[in-house]
Amino acid sequence: MAKERLDKLIASTGRWSRREVKTLVREGRVLVDGRIAGSAEEKYDAESCRIAVNGEELLLRRHTYVMLHKPAGVLSATEDGRGRTVLDLLTPELRKIGVFPVGRLDKDTEGLLLLTDDGELAHALLSPKKHVDKVYYARVSGRLAPEDCAAFEAGMMLGDGLECLPAGLEILAAGETSECLVTLREGKFHQVKRMLAARGKPVTYLKRLSMGSLRLDDTLAPGEFRLLTAAEEAQLPRFFVEKRKNSLQIMSKPSIMISFNQQVAQTTRVRVSGGTPCQGEFSRTSFCNSRMRSIPRSA
Ligand code: URA
Numbered sequence: 001m002a003k004e005r006l007d008k009l010i011a012s013t014g015r016w017s018r019r020e021v022k023t024l025v026r027e028g029r030v031l032v033d034g035r036i037a038g039s040a041e042e043k044y045d046a047e048s049c050r051i052a053v054n055g056e057e058l059l060l061r062r063h064t065y066v067m068l069h070k071p072a073g074v075l076s077a078t079e080d081g082r083g084r085t086v087l088d089l090l091t092p093e094l095r096k097i098g099v100f101p102v103g104r105l106d107k108d109t110e111g112l113l114l115l116t117d118d119g120e121l122a123h124a125l126l127s128p129k130k131h132v133d134k135v136y137y138a139r140v141s142g143r144l145a146p147e148d149c150a151a152f153e154a155g156m157m158l159g160d161g162l163e164c165l166p167a168g169l170e171i172l173a174a175g176e177t178s179e180c181l182v183t184l185r186e187g188k189f190h191q192v193k194r195m196l197a198a199r200g201k202p203v204t205y206l207k208r209l210s211m212g213s214l215r216l217d218d219t220l221a222p223g224e225f226r227l228l229t230a231a232e233e234a235q236l237p238r239f240f241v242e243k244r245k246n247s248l249q250i251m252s253k254p255s256i257m258i259s260f261n262q263q264v265a266q267t268t269r270v271r272v273s274g275g276t277p278c279q280g281e282f283s284r285t286s287f288c289n290s291r292m293r294s295i296p297r298s299a
Contacts, residue, residue, distance in 0.1 A: 006030065007040035010053060014064055014094040014227065029054050059230050063118035064097050066090065067214070067232075070113040071222035076104040086113060089223055102126065102211075103187050111136070111208035112216035115225075124237050125211055128165065128186040132212040132237070136182045136192050137172075140201035144171045144178040148199045152182070158198050162188060167195065177204070212237065 007021040016024065022040045024030050030037040031052040032044060044051070046060040070076065074084045078100050087095050099115040102122040116122060124130050152169035168183030178201065182192050193203045209216050213235040220226065228236075 003043035003045050005040065006032070006037055006042050006044060006051070009044065009046050009051065009060055010058065011093060012060065012064065012097065013058055014066070014091060014097060016053070017093050017096075024053055063116055063121070064094065064099055065118070065121075065228040065233060065236070066094060066099055066115040066225050067217060067220070067228055068113045068115060068225040069216060069220040069222050070105055070110055070208075072108045072110050075107055076101040076113060083107075086115065090115070090225060105208060106190060106193070106206070109206045109208065110222055111206075112211060112214065113208070114211060114214060121236055126187060130237065131185050133168075133210075134184050134187065134208060135210045136184070137207045137209055138180050138182055138192060138196060138203050139205040140178050140180065140196050140203050141176075142178065142201040143176070144169070144174050144180055144199075144201060146171075148201065151199060152195065156195055156198060158194055160194075162191075162194065164188070164191065164195060181209075 006025065007018040010016060010021045010024075010030070011018045018040070021030070025037050025040045028036045031050075032042070033049050046062075051058050051060060068086055068089060070086055071089075074086055074089065077085045078087055079085060086101055087099075090099070094115075098117045100117070100122070102114040102116060103126050105111065105113055114125070125132050149169045149171065152167045155166040156164045158164065165184075165186050167185070168181070170181040170183075172179040172181065182195070184191060188194075192206060196203050214228070214232060217226065
């Protein structure tokens, strides 16, 4: 990782502005590898040094990931001329970093919303091809029944022509009003509401509980947010963390380089350049005018 100014590195945590970092440095409250930093302008490689503020070692990241418990009544957009958006709930420092919501929740939907400045991860979490499950808790009018679960599992075609992938429906309580968990691997417009409405059970309350391995922290009240922990970050899809490295060296066939962007074709032992050896399934590729292209499996 390239070296960056100390104030920029510390401000990237979203906890202090660059101006505040300058004050912290002046007051001798910033340590780099155990020594008091001399100036906020010093440059360091965040991957190879340890930076502590007020005695607490910082988890420095290339990207910022924020978990927000979205309340009802705010839009999951970056700007809206008329109303409040989820960005208005964050600190100015986080807004300045340029985090944006990963996908949308309806204005009246509550629950887990991830905000990040990591475009690749956002794409991965939203792509139906990556099969990242999103789990919602819903309250509906009407009695949910096993036939509703079967319809969700089969994949529904809605009256307006919307085709839905197979989805999960777990009934938690059934009566005049019912409660359920809905698991989707895609995120079409108003999808949970439309699927349940198509079964004659209109949604009266909706809350997202999880996206992939990331679960809403139940100590966060609606409107509150926090940065992801190191453990939560480590569980974000590995593929996309590793993809950030430039290239891979195939250890068994050193003459060939492969890219993570290719389709699965064969299992090959690879080494991430500058990283640790790993095992994965990747297609064979060749260089062509310094760009990569796939070689058919039979080649
Ligand atoms: N499905 C919906 O209907 N609304 C949401 O906000 C999210 C999923």
